[in-house]
Amino acid sequence: MAQQAEAVRRAPLSRDRVLRAAVALADEIGIEALSMRKLAQELGVVPMALYKHVANKDQLLDGMVDVVVGEIDLPAPESDWKSAVRQRILSARRALQGHSWAAQVVRSRARPTPAVLAYMDSVIGIFRTGGFSVDLTHHVMHALGSRVLGFTQELFDASPSPAPEAQAVVVPADAGKFPYVTELAMAVAHDEESVVGQGCDDQFEFEFALDLLLDGFERLRQQRWTSANPSGEKTV
Amino acid sequence: MAQQAEAVRRAPLSRDRVLRAAVALADEIGIEALSMRKLAQELGVVPMALYKHVANKDQLLDGMVDVVVGEIDLPAPESDWKSAVRQRILSARRALQGHSWAAQVVRSRARPTPAVLAYMDSVIGIFRTGGFSVDLTHHVMHALGSRVLGFTQELFDASPSPAPEAQAVVVPADAGKFPYVTELAMAVAHDEESVVGQGCDDQFEFEFALDLLLDGFERLRQQRWTSANPSGEKTV
DNA sequence: ATGAATGGTGTACGGCGTACACCTGCGGCT
DNA sequence: AGCCGCAGGTGTACGCCGTACACCATTCAT
Numbered sequence: 001m002a003q004q005a006e007a008v009r010r011a012p013l014s015r016d017r018v019l020r021a022a023v024a025l026a027d028e029i030g031i032e033a034l035s036m037r038k039l040a041q042e043l044g045v046v047p048m049a050l051y052k053h054v055a056n057k058d059q060l061l062d063g064m065v066d067v068v069v070g071e072i073d074l075p076a077p078e079s080d081w082k083s084a085v086r087q088r089i090l091s092a093r094r095a096l097q098g099h100s101w102a103a104q105v106v107r108s109r110a111r112p113t114p115a116v117l118a119y120m121d122s123v124i125g126i127f128r129t130g131g132f133s134v135d136l137t138h139h140v141m142h143a144l145g146s147r148v149l150g151f152t153q154e155l156f157d158a159s160p161s162p163a164p165e166a167q168a169v170v171v172p173a174d175a176g177k178f179p180y181v182t183e184l185a186m187a188v189a190h191d192e193e194s195v196v197g198q199g200c201d202d203q204f205e206f207e208f209a210l211d212l213l214l215d216g217f218e219r220l221r222q223q224r225w226t227s228a229n230p231s232g233e234k235t236v
Numbered sequence: 237m238a239q240q241a242e243a244v245r246r247a248p249l250s251r252d253r254v255l256r257a258a259v260a261l262a263d264e265i266g267i268e269a270l271s272m273r274k275l276a277q278e279l280g281v282v283p284m285a286l287y288k289h290v291a292n293k294d295q296l297l298d299g300m301v302d303v304v305v306g307e308i309d310l311p312a313p314e315s316d317w318k319s320a321v322r323q324r325i326l327s328a329r330r331a332l333q334g335h336s337w338a339a340q341v342v343r344s345r346a347r348p349t350p351a352v353l354a355y356m357d358s359v360i361g362i363f364r365t366g367g368f369s370v371d372l373t374h375h376v377m378h379a380l381g382s383r384v385l386g387f388t389q390e391l392f393d394a395s396p397s398p399a400p401e402a403q404a405v406v407v408p409a410d411a412g413k414f415p416y417v418t419e420l421a422m423a424v425a426h427d428e429e430s431v432v433g434q435g436c437d438d439q440f441e442f443e444f445a446l447d448l449l450l451d452g453f454e455r456l457r458q459q460r461w462t463s464a465n466p467s468g469e470k471t472v
Numbered sequence: 473a474t475g476a477a478t479g480g481t482g483t484a485c486g487g488c489g490t491a492c493a494c495c496t497g498c499g500g501c502t
Numbered sequence: 503a504g505c506c507g508c509a510g511g512t513g514t515a516c517g518c519c520g521t522a523c524a525c526c527a528t529t530c531a532t
Binding site for chain 1: 342343345346347348350352353354356357358360361364370371373374375377378379381382384385388389390391392393405406410413414415417419420423424436440441444445448449451452453456463
């Protein structure tokens with residue numbers, strides 16, 4: 001009876017259940033607080049039980065990435081390469097942003113998981129069928145870097161700071177030492193105050209840079225740029 | 237006597253000595269293996285002694301970043317904004333690349349240290365005196381992101397893999413599943429084989445993306461782009 | 473009935489960051 | 503000369519981590 005109650009109380013573990021629980025737990029308590037022990041506790045199980053389903057913590061993180069990447073929308077059917085890529089990337093961004101830890105974990109993985117690879121394959125495919133040479137596609141993918149998954153490394157995160165005073169990047173005493181940073185920070189603070197509050201509009205900045213790159217790609221494509229002949233425009 | 241010998245054997249600690257030892261040790265054994273305990277041992281001291289000089293491990297990492305940032309060349313005197321920025325960024329890249337762990341640690345810091353701030357101030361200054369509005373400078377700095385310090389987040393590092401077989405991103409069995417990735421990977425492998433070995437030329441890719449952005453910046457500057465009037469070209 | 477596979481358990485080890493109480497030796501007072 | 507304060511190094515200990523390894527319970531094919 002007691003056994004039955006126990007059996008009912010918790011369904012059998014599985015790799016999938018472990019991963020999904022890990023994602024949920026990381027959403028809740030943050031990635032740096034996520035430990036095998038806490039995850040096990042959450043699942044009502046002893047820590048070592050997890051190791052029957054994932055080889056180690058690294059593989060757990062890999063699996064978590066795949067769960068998030070699985071949330072990226074499927075590609076829209078018919079459109080020019082630029083809007084297709086744009087849609088794909090902004091959708092990836094939406095998926096990753098649903099889990100505050102995701103970008104950081106993706107960053108920490110040295111090698112791509114199958115789901116990431118599949119996503120990349122689809123993006124590369126858009127370029128290739130959109131008239132980009134293999135060569136140009138290669139460099140273009142590098143130029144996108146992690147942006148292809150919807151995030152970039154800002155030098156520090158000014159925006160998501162919850163405590164308003166904590167985001168004073170420059171304390172008043174340092175204002176004289178960093179005149180240009182100060183000028184810029186004050187302009188931004190002033191700007192945003194009238195709009196939404198403080199900090200920068202991440203989404204705007206992301207699209208600003210993304211479009212700058214996509215426009216650059218289009219120019220290179222038109223002038224049949226190759227790495228052997230970088231200044232295609234002039235020599236053609 | 238014994239005391240004297242001991243006193244001679246190790247100079248007194250200082251914040252500076254601690255930081256430099258930490259940088260050296262991280263260079264040697266890698267950042268993930270760097271611990272307060274090992275650092276203390278390296279300095280011939282008990283772990284807790286370090287805490288008289290740095291508040292905690294986070295502050296140690298901050299200090300390490302500052303040491304590396306301190307190695308960035310001073311700005312070249314007179315030149316147009318584009319080559320000045322370019323020189324600054326490529327110099328930062330050189331400094332950061334001298335310490336394989338540096339980019340990762342910079343990435344992990346939430347807030348900028350004074351040295352980083354000073355560096356950013358100088359780059360912002362180049363844009364401002366080069367004819368960029370505060371508004372455009374702001375977005376341009378965001379677009380650069382971590383690239384301003386000479387590194388970007390590639391989706392995974394293909395190049396520095398020491399074991400040649402380890403860098404086969406796509407195992408043969410998966411070739412059919414990821415046709416575009418495979419096509420691209422094979423082209424790259426073929427290309428590079430004749431040149432240097434395998435993998436991608438990071439430096440080339442970095443400059444490719446950097447120049448794409450700088451060229452885009454120049455266009456926006458010329459057409460007096462503002463965020464309130466994004467398509468300046470057409471409406472002027 | 474039996475023996476192997478599958479999956480959960482219990483214990484234990486070595487590592488980590490760091491709080492806290494302690495000691496020691498030196499420079500500057502009276 | 504005697505004292506004190508304090509900067510800086512020490513020792514011990516706590517609670518956390520990932521995970522190796524031996525074990526046991528259940529299920530199921532033979």
